[in-house]
Amino acid sequence: MELFFMTLTTGILVGGIYALVALGWVLIYKCSGVLNLAMGELTLIGAYVSLSFYSMGVPFILALAISLVIGFVLGVLTERIFLDKLIGEPVLTVIMVTVGLSFFFKGCIELIWGTDTQVFEPSVFPLEPIRIGPLVIGQVYLWSFVAAIILLIVFVSFFKYTRWGLAMQATADDEMAALSIGVSARFVYAAAWAIAFMAAGVGGTLLGNINGLNISVGYLGLLVLPAVVLGGLNSVPGAIVGGVIIGILQNFCGAYLDRFFPGGVKEIAPFVFMAVFLLFKPYGLWGWERIERV
């Protein structure tokens, strides 16, 4: 039973980080309709930037802030250079451009930072675990979760209460109407990409803190896809719930199924789950059902 609760807590805590990255994904999709397959590389970029600054002796919070700034700049640049020209193109075209971007970023990351695992040295969060009753929780997980939740709240309230956020919501709802009341759609797209880069960067930094940072952390970034499919592609609460559920599911599979299927069951489980889930509920928990007419 202890194992059960341990797995559950770890799952929820890691799921918080996935939720943060998934939020960035959903924002892009909602605002500009781009299905972004480069999310894994976005997490890597932010993570490596903050790691580099942290290794140079910059305090962790500052390093994180710098990676946010760089993420913002890169996000705006990416949107302006690559995706701005593709508004109104077929879905496959846009998806493949994000795939191309992901390769471009990945190649650059590997060239700049190499493929060896790097760790945050000295470790950011204290190593000794916290005990809550019978539960033993690594501080890394706990603080990462707290940071992810704080940022989630910041992003969601930005989306809900600020002028820019409202403009983004309006564009997501109806682009034409938003344009007619003076919202700049190009600004909104750029902002969505910037936020996605920032969210993914923070998520990547936190994930990198847990197990060290290498290219395979980008694979964890891909886990947002099962998460958003689960929650529904265009639902912000869905992304958060989906992220947490995928975190829990992954850890349960790691804990309970690993002895029956040794090896990579933990990495595969979310995708298997997603494939089966799609058969029964293709629009996720809270996604909009699209009605097709000929």
Next chain:
Amino acid sequence: MSTTWLPCSVYHQNYAQDHAWWQTNFIKGKMLVLFLVLFVGIPLYADSYWLSVCNSVGYTVLGALGVQLLIGFCGQVTLGHAAFLAVGAYTSTLMILEFPWPQFLLDWGLAYPISILVAALVSGVWCVIFGLPSAKVKGFYLILTTMAAQFITVDFLITQYISQIGGRGQAFSLPPGTIKFGPWVIDNDLKVYYLMIVLVTLSCVVMINLLRSRVGRAWVAIRDNDISAEVMGINVVKYKLLAFFVAGFIGGVAGAFWISNLAAISPEHFPWFWSLWLVGVILIGGVGSIHGTVFGSIFMVVVMEVLQLLIMYLMDMGFAWAEPLFMDFLFVKEAAFGLAICAFMIFEPNGLAYRWWQIKNYFNLWPFSY
């Protein structure tokens, strides 16, 4: 319905002419030259390096044909095709290594050909299994399920379980002399080249013929609008699954062929990168065109080779910064591939096949283009 441009004073008089593959003398001559170059010219004059480049082009064509069929002709986007190549390669390897072949089959050199066929069938069936969700979902959701196919097949099943068969460790090495095609032992680049060119020609012929038949028209109808296709009486699910089967079949042939070029296969030969690479090839070549598949393969392979030669040249010139680029050429390749896809999607979404078509049209009417 003649899709070929006919010069003045050439008219078709019966349906056989109208449906012929090569309708004018010029096209016949052109194809003859092409075949001469492919079957005689390249083997005679190319050295081992360029032969191996040709072999990778051929492998890419074989792999990309299935992707082209799914994406370009049936509209079912797949991002996991390397999984089916892997299934083909592993089936063939395991059959050669583990199957108790009767001696006479080994003597006649039929083990490898039979294993190619079986590998293609297994791979086709495997592809149909992962195509099943296409009955229910499409577009982005289908992309996700095909991605799942890649991760489940290569990263999980093959890496964790199939590789354990026989206790050989992660990589299966094929002893020299086991890959025998009839009387010929496939042991150098030239023989691989001949095997490749025959397989590529056969697959292209099969694909083109399929596409001009009822099946191909059904696929194109599904691609253009699956609801209308259903209204017109096409069994959408059946034809979608058939497309997946044929794509997997050709993928299996590609995988089984490629083991003749590799001394050993391991799961790293079929990464997710390779699936996306195949999709990139058809996007660069042109979606919905067999020409495009070939052009895209040639373009991607040759561009990468040229890039490598360029970096080597820069290194010889004494540029210190070129050296790490050469050491990590794989990463340069990834970045260049990514940029190439982005550039083509933004500036030339119709691909190289469209350019080719434009050039042909221009010369058909030349010099009086109005």
